[in-house]
Amino acid sequence: MQIKKVNVITGHYGSGKTNFAVNLALDAAKRGERVTVVDLDIVNPYFRTADFEQLFADNDIRLIVPTYANSNLDIPALNFDLASIVRQEGLVIVDVGGDDEGAKALGRYAHCLEGTDMQMLYVVNRFRYLTKEPEEALELMYLIEQASSLKCTGIVNNSNLGCDTDIDTVNTGIPYGQAVAEKAGLPLVCVCVNRSLDVKADDNIYPIDIYVKKLWE
Amino acid sequence: MAEKTLMKGNEALAEAAIRSGCKCFFGYPITPQTEISAYLSKRMPKVGGTFLQAESEVAAINMVYGCASSGIRCMTSSSSPGISLKTEGISYIAGADLPCVIINVQRGGPGLGGIQPSQSDYWQVTHALGHGDFHALVYAPASVQEMADYVSKAFDMADKYRMPAVILADGLLGQMMEPVCFPDTEIKMSDASNKPWATNGHGHKRPHNIVNSLYLKPDQLEDIVRDRFERYEEVKANHSEAVVDYCDDADVVVVAYGSTARLAKSAVEQARKQGIKVGIVRPVTLWPFPVQQIKDACKNAKKVLVVEMSMGQMIDDVKLAIECSKPVHFYGRTGGVIPKPAEILAEIKKLGGNL
Known part of the structure; x- marks a missing residue:
């Protein structure tokens, strides 16, 4: 999968955006890149990149979160300057909140991203309720584009069933991802596959590790 | 068997309500259960039901009181502070022997507390969900699949024993995602056909029904409470899990x-x-x-x-x-x-x- 200077990750909430963003960040950092992760999620207080502070610190990844995330002040303030962040050296990964509601926060920064070497990836999961049909996934993608004032540039097929994901799950998801990409007229950037499933690697497979976990897993 | 899908606990609760024939949902948003409202606001109109965002938790539970009187399956949901607001209405519902389902996706307390998971409403839900001598059925699911399964059970049991049923979840269960499977049955909205006590119009064919929790004569109130507690004994003997x-x-x-x-x-x-x-x-x-x-x-x-x-x-x-x-x-x-x-x-x- 090709990484750009700025990588914006959007999708249905629960599609696996955050886990994908964490994988992208760690892989790039391991290759020696300087990486900044921006957590733009001001909707959901649970399971977000701001939870990975320590993991990112251990891997020299800079994490930028809404100022009051996980604090006592219940104000979803975004007071960082994304324009200056994208002008600095290194890669930027932006983890956007789910759905069009979450993508609204991205809209505020749309002008900062214009003209940069960027991609906006739309993460889809065949097994998520309300986006099981390619048409439903497409409808949501258009809503996200409208809310964010930005256009998606590629599809990431992250079809999974959480802890029940197996080879069949991945195979069932493949035609779905292709259908979404075809209907959207966008390239299918990659298919995410849990590294432990030992799927034969090809150009399109992006092996991922699971970082967004339940405490008993 | 139907196909597995990946759902948040809150979404599973909401979808399960629809599949249990819940025709009306009255709610007011609060973290960490807002996805229930968000989901039902999208789904209810598509299946011929009603989603209504009330002006407060107190309003929402009183809408449940009214709706349940008419014999229609209805539900409200909230998180800890919101449940405290609903307790007066819940007591009235119990006092009028009405069935309904109430979901509490608990967060830290007391007061406004926090928005992360907690189980500190145990005393409230089991011992003091409102004033007066009464109980509510309380189910505590531990997975997203159980969130779905026990909503259906809660509706059935609430109808059978004419009492409120509570699903006691927490922010972790509400927000986490797991595979879940719903049975392949047709969605059918509930009606009052098997509820002879419902205030749904007598059509000059039967005496009119009255739903009430006010009894000023102590002897009469005592008898009604005693009758209710006899039913509770039957529940205790047969339905603990x-x-x-x-x-x-x-x-x-x-x-x-x-x-x-x-x-x-x-x-x-x-x-x-x-x-x-x-x-x-x-x-x-x-x-x-x-x-x-x-x-x-x-x-x-x-x-x-x-x-x-x-x-x-x-x-x-x-x-x-x-x-x-x-x-x-x-x-x-x-x-x-x-x-x-x-x-x-x-x-x-x-x-x-x-x-």
Whole structure:
């Protein structure tokens, strides 16, 4: 999968955006890149990149979160300057909140991203309720584009069933991802596959590790 | 069997309500359960039901009171502070013998508290969900699949015994995603056809029904309350549920419910691998409390460990269940802090190591 200077990750909430963003960040950092992760999620207080502070610190990844995330002040303030962040050296990964509601926060920064070497990836999961049909996934993608004032540039097929994901799950998801990409007229950037499933690697497979976990897993 | 999908606990609760024939939902947003409202606002109009965002929690529960009177299946949901606001209405619903389903996706308290998971509403839901002598059925699911299954059960049981039923979840269960499967049945909205008491229009064919909780004559009120408590005895005798694992030879029995039971079970399994004889009982119904199941599971144990996401509330019911016949220890985290399996394992080792 090709990484750009700025990588914006959007999708249905629960599609696996955050886990994908964490994988992208760690892989790039391991290759020696300087990486900044921006957590733009001001909707959901649970399971977000701001939870990975320590993991990112251990891997020299800079994490930028809404100022009051996980604090006592219940104000979803975004007071960082994304324009200056994208002008600095290194890669930027932006983890956007789910759905069009979450993508609204991205809209505020749309002008900062214009003209940069960027991609906006739309993460889809065949097994998520309300986006099981390619048409439903497409409808949501258009809503996200409208809310964010930005256009998606590629599809990431992250079809999974959480802890029940197996080879069949991945195979069932493949035609779905292709259908979404075809209907959207966008390239299918990659298919995410849990590294432990030992799927034969090809150009399109992006092996991922699971970082967004339940405490008993 | 229908295909598995990946859902958040909150979404599963909402979808399960629709599949149980819930025709009306009245709610008011609060973290960490807002996805229930968000989901139903999209889905209800598509299946011919009503989604209504009320002006407050108090308004929402009183809409449930009215809707339940007409015999239609209805539901409200909230999180801890919002449930406190609803308690007056819940007492009226219980006092009028009406069925409904109430969901509490608990967060830290007291007061506004926090928005992370908690189990500190146990006392409220089992002992004081409003003023007066009454009970509500209380189900404590521990997975997204159970969130779906127990909504359906709650509606059936609420109808059968004409009493409110509560699904007691927490922020962790509400927000986490797991595979879930719904049965392949047609969605059919409920009506009042099997509820002869419903105030749905007598059409000059029967005497009119009255729904009321006001009885100014003490004797009459006492009789009505006594009748209700006879029904509660039937519920207690037949409908308590618990899941028991590894207890046959256990020296230490852990008692935990909901998401805490998932964490505790993981600790119990690790302890078993290390040769510690430990078992776990998970109460699934909190009212009626599974007294007999806990008593049986703890029969051969030397010690009991209760684990909760609170300062210790269910522990009192466990002590009563085993009639204080052996020491009952406690481990809990509160305020939105989740007890880690490693912490629970350490507590088990402390008890298992000095029997």
